[in-house]
Structures are given as C-alpha cells and as structure tokens.
Amino acid sequence: MAAHLSAFTGAPLSGERELIITPSTQGALFLAIAATVVSGDKVAIVRPDYFANRKLVEFMGGEVVPITMDYLERSDGAGIDLGQLEAAFKAGATTFLFSNPNNPAGVVYSVDEIGRIADLANRHGATVIVDQLYSRLLYSGVKYTHLRASDMSSDNLITIMESSKTESLSGFRLGVAFGGARLIDRMEKLQAIVSLRAPGYCQAVLRTWFAEPSGWMADRIAKHQAIRDDLLKVLRGVKGVDARAPEAGSYLFPRLDDVRTMRACLAAFQNTRARNEGVLSALPTSGRISMAVVRRRRRASAGPLSPRLMSSRQRRSIDGAMTPTQRSPCQGSQKSHNWGGS
Amino acid sequence: MAAHLSAFTGAPLSGERELIITPSTQGALFLAIAATVVSGDKVAIVRPDYFANRKLVEFMGGEVVPITMDYLERSDGAGIDLGQLEAAFKAGATTFLFSNPNNPAGVVYSVDEIGRIADLANRHGATVIVDQLYSRLLYSGVKYTHLRASDMSSDNLITIMESSKTESLSGFRLGVAFGGARLIDRMEKLQAIVSLRAPGYCQAVLRTWFAEPSGWMADRIAKHQAIRDDLLKVLRGVKGVDARAPEAGSYLFPRLDDVRTMRACLAAFQNTRARNEGVLSALPTSGRISMAVVRRRRRASAGPLSPRLMSSRQRRSIDGAMTPTQRSPCQGSQKSHNWGGS
Numbered sequence: 123m124a125a126h127l128s129a130f131t132g133a134p135l136s137g138e139r140e141l142i143i144t145p146s147t148q149g150a151l152f153l154a155i156a157a158t159v160v161s162g163d164k165v166a167i168v169r170p171d172y173f174a175n176r177k178l179v180e181f182m183g184g185e186v187v188p189i190t191m192d193y194l195e196r197s198d199g200a201g202i203d204l205g206q207l208e209a210a211f212k213a214g215a216t217t218f219l220f221s222n223p224n225n226p227a228g229v230v231y232s233v234d235e236i237g238r239i240a241d242l243a244n245r246h247g248a249t250v251i252v253d254q255l256y257s258r259l260l261y262s263g264v265k266y267t268h269l270r271a272s273d274m275s276s277d278n279l280i281t282i283m284e285s286s287k288t289e290s291l292s293g294f295r296l297g298v299a300f301g302g303a304r305l306i307d308r309m310e311k312l313q314a315i316v317s318l319r320a321p322g323y324c325q326a327v328l329r330t331w332f333a334e335p336s337g338w339m340a341d342r343i344a345k346h347q348a349i350r351d352d353l354l355k356v357l358r359g360v361k362g363v364d365a366r367a368p369e370a371g372s373y374l375f376p377r378l379d380d381v382r383t384m385r386a387c388l389a390a391f392q393n394t395r396a397r398n399e400g401v402l403s404a405l406p407t408s409g410r411i412s413m414a415v416v417r418r419r420r421r422a423s424a425g426p427l428s429p430r431l432m433s434s435r436q437r438r439s440i441d442g443a444m445t446p447t448q449r450s451p452c453q454g455s456q457k458s459h460n461w462g463g464s
Numbered sequence: 465m466a467a468h469l470s471a472f473t474g475a476p477l478s479g480e481r482e483l484i485i486t487p488s489t490q491g492a493l494f495l496a497i498a499a500t501v502v503s504g505d506k507v508a509i510v511r512p513d514y515f516a517n518r519k520l521v522e523f524m525g526g527e528v529v530p531i532t533m534d535y536l537e538r539s540d541g542a543g544i545d546l547g548q549l550e551a552a553f554k555a556g557a558t559t560f561l562f563s564n565p566n567n568p569a570g571v572v573y574s575v576d577e578i579g580r581i582a583d584l585a586n587r588h589g590a591t592v593i594v595d596q597l598y599s600r601l602l603y604s605g606v607k608y609t610h611l612r613a614s615d616m617s618s619d620n621l622i623t624i625m626e627s628s629k630t631e632s633l634s635g636f637r638l639g640v641a642f643g644g645a646r647l648i649d650r651m652e653k654l655q656a657i658v659s660l661r662a663p664g665y666c667q668a669v670l671r672t673w674f675a676e677p678s679g680w681m682a683d684r685i686a687k688h689q690a691i692r693d694d695l696l697k698v699l700r701g702v703k704g705v706d707a708r709a710p711e712a713g714s715y716l717f718p719r720l721d722d723v724r725t726m727r728a729c730l731a732a733f734q735n736t737r738a739r740n741e742g743v744l745s746a747l748p749t750s751g752r753i754s755m756a757v758v759r760r761r762r763r764a765s766a767g768p769l770s771p772r773l774m775s776s777r778q779r780r781s782i783d784g785a786m787t788p789t790q791r792s793p794c795q796g797s798q799k800s801h802n803w804g805g806s
Contacts, residue, residue, distance in 0.1 A: 149487075295487070315493075322636075
C-alpha cells in the first residue's frame with residue numbers, strides 16, 4: 123500500500139510510520155482535524171469545499187477562516203484566492219484544510235496554486251490537510267499536482283484518500299491518511315478511542331487498490347466523463363446557468379440565476395434520459411441545486427422522479443452525487459458527499 | 465434488529481428513532497460521550513472499568529469522577545460504591561458511564577445495584593451510558609439485569625452492544641447504540657462527521673445476530689467457561705493471588721501480592737497447556753498483570769511464549785484477552801479491550 127501511494131503521489135512513504143488506515147476518508151478527516159486543532163485554533167477552509175469541513179473544525183472548537191475559490195471565473199486552476207490564504211496565515215491560522223480535486227466543484231488545483239500553497243504553509247509553519255478522495259478520477263487531459271511532491275514540509279502535511287467512488291468500493295469504508303510521522307502517530311492514538319480500527323475483514327479489498335486490471339480504471343473514468351458531458355449539455359442548454367466542466371470527481375456545481383432557472387433545469391432533466399438506465403433529478407438544497415443521476419430501481423418507476431415524492435432517505439442517498447451505475451450489493455453504503463444535513 | 469434488542473433487553477425499542485449502527489462499540493462509546501459531555505462536565509466512571517472510558521471523557525474536556533468497585537470483596541453483584549455515585553451526582557456529575565458485565569473484572573451488577581443506579585440517575589436527571597458488550601456471554605447460573613428494563617428514564621439512557629467477541633464477529637466492526645431518541649439523534653449527526661456510517665457490506669452479517677443456530681451460543685459460552693475454569697485453577701494454585709471467578713466476558717482480573725507472585729503465576733502458566741491448542745502467557749502492564757490465552761500459530765513455536773520476546777504488535781493483540789480459538793481469517797481485526805496504550 124505504501125509503495126502504491128508513494129508511486130501515485132511522487133514522494134517516498136514509510137508504511138510503518140507515516141500511514142494509517144481509517145474507517146473512510148470521513149474517519150481520516152475527523153482524526154486529522156482532531157489531531158491538529160484544539161479549541162480556539164484558526165483553521166482556513168476553502169469556500170466552496172466538502173460540506174463537513176466546517177463542522178469538523180467547529181466540533182473541535184476551532185475558528186473557521188473562509189478562503190474564497192472563484193472557480194467559475196477560471197478555466198485553469200481551482201481559482202483559490204491565495205491572498206486570502208496568506209492573510210489567514212498571517213492572522214494566525216495554524217491549519218489549512220482543502221480538497222483537491224475540489225468537492226463539490228470538481229476543479230483541480232494548478233501546479234502554480236499548489237506551489238504557492240506549499241510556500242505559504244512553509245513560511246508560516248502551518249499544517250496542511252489535503253483531501254484527495256477524487257484524485258484518481260481525473261478526466262482526459264487533466265494535469266494533477268500532488269502537494270506531497272512539492273516543497274511542502276512533509277512533517278506538517280497529511281494527505282487523505284479512499285478506495286471509494288471511483289472504484290465503487292465506498293461500502294468497505296476504507297480510507298487512508300499518510301504524512302508526517304508525528305501527526306500520523308497522534309491520529310493512531312486518537313483512533314484507539316474513536317473507532318479502534320477500520321473493519322478488518324474489509325481490509326482484504328485494499329490488495330486490489332492501485333492493482334486494478336489493465337484498462338479498468340480508464341474505462342470507469344470514461345463512463346464518468348460521458349455522464350458529465352451529458353449533464354453539462356443539458357445544463358448549458360438552459361438560459362441562466364453558469365456551469366464549468368468538472369475536471370475530476372463525481373460532482374457538478376453550477377450557478378443558477380434564480381428559481382425560474384432551477385425550474386427550467388428540472389424540466390430539461392425530466393425530458394432527458396441518462397445512460398446506464400439512470401434517471402435524472404434535481405433537488406433544491408441549502409440555497410443551491412444539487413443534481414444527481416439515480417439508477418432506476420424498478421421498471422415500474424421508470425418515469426422521472428419528483429423531488430417532492432422522495433423520502434428523506436432517498437434524498438440523502440442521491441443529493442449531490444453524479445453516480446454511474448452502482449454495482450454495490452448494499453445501497454446503504456453509498457457515500458453522498460453533498461447531502462445537506464445539519 | 466430492534467425487535468431482537470427489545471426482546472433481549474426487555475424494553476420496547478423503535479428501530480427508526482432509538483437505534484444507531486456504529487463502527488463497533490468503540491465508535492458507539494465515542495459518539496455517546498461526544499453527544500452528552502461538553503468541556504467542564506463531570507462524568508462518573510467506575511474503577512476498574514474499560515480503560516478507554518477515562519480517555520473518552522478527557523478528549524471531550526470532561527472531568528472524571530472515579531467510583532470505586534470493590535469486586536474482590538463481593539460474591540454477588542459488582543461491588544460498586546453507590547454512596548460514591550450518589551455523592552458524584554450531588555456534586556454535579558451529569559453523566560455516568562459503566563460497563564455491565566464489567567470489563568475487565570467480568571462481574572455482573574445485581575438487580576439491587578441496577579435498581580439503585582436507575583433511582584439515583586432519575587433523581588438527579590443524569591444521563592447513563594451502559595456498555596453491555598459482554599451481556600450475551602454469561603456463565604451458567606448468572607442472572608443479568610438490563611438497566612433498560614428498570615425504572616430508569618429511557619430518555620436519558622444509552623445502551624451499547626456489538627456483535628463481537630462472543631460471536632467472533634469483531635472484525636466486522638459493527639456496534640449498536642440504542643436509547644433516548646434525542647440522544648440517538650445527536651449521535652447520528654455526530655457520526656456524519658466522525659465516520660459517516662458503519663461499513664455497509666459488513667452490515668449483512670447483522671442478520672445473523674440474535675439468530676444463531678440453536679445451541680450455538682450455549683456451546684460458545686461453555687467453551688469460554690471451560691477456559692475460565694482452567695485459568696482460575698492455575699491462578700488459585702499460586703500463593704498470593706486473589707481471583708474472583710468472572711461471571712461473564714473474556715477477562716480475568718486477579719489481584720497479586722507482589723512481583724514474586726507475578727513470577728509464580730508466569731511459571732505456573734508456563735507449565736500448563738490450555739485447551740484449543742492455546743498457550744498461556746502473562747504480561748506485566750500498567751502496574752497489574754494481564755493474562756491471555758494465545759492461539760498457537762505455528763507448530764514450530766509450540767513452546768511457551770516469553771513476554772520479552774513478543775513484538776509490541778503481539779502484545780497489543782493479546783494483552784488482557786482470554787480468547788478461545790479464533791476462527792477469524794483476519795488476525796488484525798481482533799479487539800483487545802485491555803491493552804494499555806496511552
């Protein structure tokens with residue numbers, strides 16, 4: 123595992139001292155924040171980013187310092203406001219937490235952005251936690267820069283991944299965190315009281331991670347990309363929608379002018395049929411619209427779903443996810459990053 | 465599941481509102497403490513009890529109020545000092561956390577003790593978290609009283625269990641917590657940021673829980689009991705050892721006079737061969753001795769293990785556990801409650 127992760131990220135890694143297996147990236151994020159943030163600490167997080175980041179910081183009594191990411195105005199890079207990040211460090215932020223590729227916008231940080239983040243973190247002695255959950259799900263032609271392979275001090279860096287959606291293995295709940303030995307050791311000690319360990323029997327599946335049959339990952343990614351393209355085509359046919367093509371991941375995060383635009387999107391989706399026997403739907407949540415491809419479960423319900431007819435459980439399972447055919451035997455195991463619980 | 469737990473504990477249970485599936489009892493304990501304790505709260509915990517209880521309270525910034533349990537002086541009941549518990553509540557303790565059967569002493573609280581705990585908690589409006597991990601592993605003739613079936617206010621009570629050691633399923637990491645809907649709802653929200661959910665694929669095994677083949681559990685318990693009796697016989701043959709027979713669970717927690725007694729115990733164990741092709745060993749940890757039955761892995765290492773020759777990983781896996789033959793394919797999944805990490 124350490125050898126695979128080292129090769130993938132382009133930096134050496136000791137499996138003995140610098141790697142921990144956690145119950146999912148969620149478990150890894152919790153441990154990473156709990157190991158680095160104490161009450162009163164300032165933590166810089168990107169806006170928008172994974173919805174739980176704010177809650178994690180607040181659980182530890184930390185103070186969130188939001189950093190703007192203007193991804194819609196950019197065609198390359200994520201669009202993070204590096205001036206704001208520098209100001210946050212100068213104002214005493216001790217930790218910076220971000221996802222790359224960004225969840226939910228699906229944009230990838232440029233080599234310049236990663237270099238500047240490394241430089242700023244080094245100068246201010248800050249800890250950086252980077253959630254790379256979707257870093258294997260890159261669409262064609264996208265260049266990805268691993269922060270681990272930059273000049274960033276490895277002592278102060280934690281990288282988080284999971285054999286998850288790209289591989290359709292999220293039901294196994296197997297995340298990894300790797301980085302500075304001192305931080306990983308702290309996470310290990312915390313894990314002893316938080317969950318003790320990741321599920322033992324599941325861990326056998328990690329032998330298949332980064333060891334997929336030749337062409338399998340490329341095929342998966344091509345299928346994701348086709349769905350992305352279908353969705354983008356529909357969205358861009360609606361007036362008042364501003365949607366940047368995601369470079370990675372399973373999300374679309376468009377900006378809509380108003381409620382009328384939202385209704386027009388819903389109508390456009392209801393006249394469309396996605397591939398993989400999916401149906402399309404959209405839900406207004408938390409002041410924005412999340413869109414999902416949902417696999418049709420029964421022939422009888424082949425018609426488009428109505429948001430108002432969905433149970434809260436269904437909503438949770440689909441909100442925000444752009445999911446290709448799920449082959450999981452266990453629907454309850456699907457990880458939905460964007461559902462808007464409080 | 466709710467129906468099984470309701471029948472087992474003798475009190476009604478709503479699976480929809482009063483039950484959460486967690487990554488193991490450790491995950492359940494963490495969420496229960498995190499949902500009830502905030503910085504500065506006083507939390508009563510029994511001494512001795514599960515080693516992580518103190519750490520959980522301290523992680524949340526709570527103040528531990530120790531309650532003495534004089535189990536060696538008793539032949540019935542656990543021996544909790546109820547006067548100390550009452551004093552703790554009077555001094556402002558808002559939560560009481562204990563295991564029943566007690567881990568590590570293996571003693572079971574009497575019906576009177578449970579009634580008094582319920583009464584005191586009700587009078588002071590305290591929340592009670594009871595870890596019943598070993599409540600299915602009761603040796604012959606032992607009477608067990610479920611706090612849920614007492615007069616304790618169900619709103620303020622959380623019960624924790626796991627399909628674990630008794631069933632040799634700990635590698636699946638599947639705990640349950642059930643109780644007051646308000647507390648369970650808080651735990652559910654916390655779980656969203658701590659681990660998101662228990663491993664999905666593993667959850668299928670819960671269909672077998674409380675639905676074991678006829679006679680299977682009785683046979684398991686009889687095998688545990690035979691090991692307990694073997695160990696007790698050896699221990700009681702050594703001068704300076706005070707050992708009460710555990711009524712439940714997988715632990716023995718004797719008191720030894722001094723280091724000489726410890727050495728005599730080690731020698732006695734090294735001349736003994738436990739059933740199930742196990743070997744016996746003992747380790748001095750944290751000022752006491754933990755004893756374990758370890759399954760012999762290779763014919764070549766059939767001789768008694770030397771504590772000094774064990775790796776720290778081996779120590780972790782055996783310390784404190786009195787484990788019958790493990791049939792798990794995944795050694796790393798064994799849960800050892802008593803290892804003395806910090």
